[in-house]
Amino acid sequence: MPRDSVTVVQMEMPGMPKRLFACTPSKLATFADCPRRYRFAYVERPSPPKGPPWAHNTVGSAVHAALRSWWELPIEKRTTAAVRQLLYGAWSPTGFRDDEQSHRWRAKAATWLTDYVAGLDPADEPAGTERTVGTTTPALALSGRVDRIDRRGDELVVVDYKTGRVPSTEDEARGSPALAAYVLGVRRTLRRPCSRVELHHLPSGTVAAFEHTDRSLANHVRRAEDIAADIATATEAVEAGQSPDEAFPAVTGRQCSWCDFRPSCPVGRAAVPARESWSFLPEEPAAD
Known part of the structure; x- marks a missing residue:
């Protein structure tokens, strides 16, 4: 039997470990926001053309x-x-x-x-900048890229830069699936304790922080695995003959006005008017 055939048979043998779903926080968030946008970004090949940059x-x-x-x-x-x-x-x-x-x-x-x-100490060398980290759960192979990983005593801290118009909050730091994934990834990849996440909002000079616990991280993992299960269900439905539009439905709302795949989504275009590509920049009031 050819070597490739042996490999296939071995992969399909009962009792073999289930293949983990490879994903990033961004990939999971895309499906949670709109399954159709997920389909355009990660399933269809070639991917539909995107709209203008923001x-x-x-x-x-x-x-x-x-x-x-x-x-x-x-x-x-x-x-x-x-x-x-x-x-x-x-x-x-x-x-x-x-x-x-x-x-x-x-x-x-x-x-x-x-x-x-x-306000930074140039000599306070980070443990990593733009560092890719990863971890596994019973269902996921989860990876992501961290803006900065600081050393604070014996522990490492996840730092994420923010440039949006609104200062970050502790609720945002606590509720971010990406930051939770980074904590787990740092622990697994760098083999050091890590619980604290920080959002550094540069426009306001503020820092929003949260100390993760095993319980808070487990909650994030459970939600991530639930999303991955929904992705698998939609993918299997298409493979079984269901329409991709039905398996990956569009979730319409104001987010359709700035969706990258708006040009390829008639449902989204019909839901709300498009926004200008600079409209998320807070402008100063006009001078009197």
Whole structure:
């Protein structure tokens, strides 16, 4: 018997371990928000074309890139001037209304970074930046990329940068499935104690934190496994002949106005009007 055939037979033998569902927090969140968007992003190949990029995502991406690169510099070069230059190098005008708006938001983001980096100790080397970590549960192979992993005594702390218009809260830190997954991933990957998660909101200079317990993490794992089970059910339904639109229904609402796959979703387009690609940027009131 050919070697490939032996492998298939062995994989199908009774008693063999069940294959884990490989996922990220983003993948699970996409299905929880809208099964049809999940289908477009992760099932259909080729994936349908996306709509235009969003300015607020441009801001967040540039800030994250600048901070990652700042920590990669030699300690003596980790200055406020350096982080501004790194932001300028990472900046893109995509999603903004015009060049004036792009330049104004680049200046805003540079100010956030200058203030944030001024409060950091350049010599306090993180355990990781943009580090991919992973763990397994009885049903999942869960992985994700952490913005920063700090050393605090004998423990590690998950740090997530935020650039949205509203300051982060403790409820957000506690309820974030991604942060809980990162804690489990850090424990498994780096083999160090980790319970604390922090959301660093750069525009306001605030930090929202939460200390996870075994119980809180177990709750997050249970919810993640429930979502994965729903994904498997939908996938199996399509394989059995059910319409993909029925197995992966659209969940309509105001989120349809900014969905990346709006161009490919008539249901979403009919639900609400589209938003401008810069509409999530809080604008200053006009001068009198």
